[in-house]
Amino acid sequence: MDVRDLQRENIKNLSPYSTARDEFKGQASVYLDANENSFGSPLPADYNRYPDPLQLDLKDAISKIKGVPIENTFLGNGSDEAIDLLFRAFCNPGKDNVIILPPTYGMYEVSANINDVEVRKVNLTPDFQLDLENIAETIDANTKIIFICSPNNPTGNSLNRGDIETILANFKGLVVIDEAYINFAKQKTFIQELTEYANLVILQTFSKAWGLAALRLGMAFSSTHVIDILNKVKPPYNINQATQDLALAALQNIxxxxxxxxxxxxxxxxxxxxxxxxxxxxxxxxxxxxxxxxxxxxxxxxxxxxxxxxxxxxxxxxxxxxxxxxxxxxxxxxxxxxxxxxxxxx
The missing domain is CATH 3.90.1150.10 (Aspartate Aminotransferase, domain 1)
Known part of the structure; x- marks a missing residue:
């Protein structure tokens, strides 16, 4: 499958905003292009310049820990930004639908409602596992995304890996696996499967094990096609310089x-x-x-x-x-x- 076919038509034709820093390569000594304050900032650190819009230094440091190439990595203002951008890039308002699996993280439904996307709910089984039969019956031609939280919030358990792989292999839309709590689990991450499934999106965060909830920094890992689309629709400077600097420092304290x-x-x-x-x-x-x-x-x-x-x-x-x-x-x-x-x- 080509996941680029899943994106909305208007996103296919979108010309993304070009930042001042996108229009040249390398370093310069005089920056007079972005209408910044050239005299500095009233803080010990200089925050008068716009940050790297693609956070390349931070992504490089993350790649050394996660083993995921920079081009397969998206950074968001919390995982919530990645969730919202997935709706905006891939789901047509008033037409498409997504599947969530209650009880689960509430922002999937909130983001769907904000973006006017139908939510179809397939409850987990009484032992908090995937109900594959009902999920299959709920999917139709307009189902764009299935959200799977594992370890699950609020139940805390990991979902059966074989069941998740069944969905990945058979569903023709995006499968988003939210691994916000993976650092505390015995079950391994699905990062190793990124090369096998073009429709796989993995969400992780700095808010839990890393203790950086106040920074609001989330990660999404996927195929280059999905990451390119997310970068196309995101705000130009979505991760501020202070967050990038502090996250880089935190990565030294693993x-x-x-x-x-x-x-x-x-x-x-x-x-x-x-x-x-x-x-x-x-x-x-x-x-x-x-x-x-x-x-x-x-x-x-x-x-x-x-x-x-x-x-x-x-x-x-x-x-x-x-x-x-x-x-x-x-x-x-x-x-x-x-x-x-x-x-x-x-």
Missing amino acids: QQVNEWIKITVNERERLANALSRLEKVRKVYPSDANFILVQIDHAHWTYHQLVDQGIIVRDRSKVVLCDDCLRITIGTTEENNQLLTALEKL
């Missing part, structure tokens, strides 16, 4: 990140075991993420009792298949102990 991942996984197991011993807890679901889904008596009431004590978790009790469930992020040892003490006293 040992610290790996240590935090180990601690998080250990705390996840300790917290899951402790929660399972509480009388009010009915079920602690297995997790491959940095959070745990817990079914608990009177979840909504419990959530508000914790809020009153300054402890914030996520109430998922109204989400499909998550009756009476709270989603609890893995905190520090002290924070987890504080949570357990509060729950024991309720």
Whole structure:
């Protein structure tokens, strides 16, 4: 398949905005082309110049860690920007549809609604796995994207790899695998499959394991055709220079990140075991993420009792298949102990 055939007709014919920095190659000593402030910025670092619109230095550093070439990498203002651009580039408003698999990350549906794209929902099975038969029955000629979150949010589990490969091999649209929590999982990333499936898009983020949620930096990996289309429709300077600089510095501290991942996984197991011993807890679901889904008596009431004590978790009790469930992020040892003490006293 040629994924370029999936893009909207107006995107095929789009002439992208050409930035001042796109119109010449190499370095210069005098920049009088972009109407910047030539005197500097009122900060210790000079931020008066526009940043690299393609973030090539940062992508090069990421490629050394991820093993993905620069031309197969897109950086967005959070993964949410990549999600939104996929709708804008590939889905015709009022005509095309996408499939999401509840319970799942809420921004897929929000972005679809913003872009006037029909959302078709195929619930996960009771054990939070893909319902392949119903997915196949829901696909039609106007289905452009299937969003798969693995490890899944809010359930925390990884989806069966063979089931995902079945969709990749048989669906003629884009398959977006959101791997925001992959650093905490035993299951390996789908990055190795990028060369096998032209329709595969992988989302990852600096917001979770990397501890850079405030920077809003997301990654998308795909075939060069998909990446070229995303670069064509993105805002010209979508990643600011401060974010690029800080992310480059963070990539030098991968040992610290790996240590935090180990601690998080250990705390996840300790917290899951402790929660399972509480009388009010009915079920602690297995997790491959940095959070745990817990079914608990009177979840909504419990959530508000914790809020009153300054402890914030996520109430998922109204989400499909998550009756009476709270989603609890893995905190520090002290924070987890504080949570357990509060729950024991309720």
